[in-house]
Amino acid sequence: MANYRRGRVNEAMAKELMRILPTVKDPRVSTAFFSITAVDCTPDLKYAKVYYSTMGGKDGDEGVAQGLKSAVGYIRRELAHILNLRQTPELTFIRDNSVEHGAHISKLLDEVKPKENTDEQ
Secondary structure (H helix, E strand, C coil): CHHHHHHHHHHHHHHHHHHHHHHCCCHHHHCCCEEEEEEEECCCCCEEEEEEEECCCHHHHHHHHHHHHHCHHHHHHHHHHHCCCCCCCEEEEEECCHHHHHHHHHHHHHHHCCCCCCCCC
């Protein structure tokens, strides 16, 4: 039962974070193009890891990370207003590299794939 509730809280937090983040006044966050890929709360709902993915180069990723770190108080306060939780979790933002990793694996598989020989027909 607790896992079911935690899953609902994770989904609600991810949904609301996508609404809150464009309102952050820090230009490193408000002008960046990124998405929340997952939220993982601890069983006691005191801490939450927020996984995000950015579009663009590595240079912009550091700015987004710093912007999110500086705006964590505002983001947490807005979450507290929206979600009706006894205690709002402390947020930790973690960059999710799974999209780039998947693209890299796909590229490697394409290189290994045998090429069809049309001369033998």
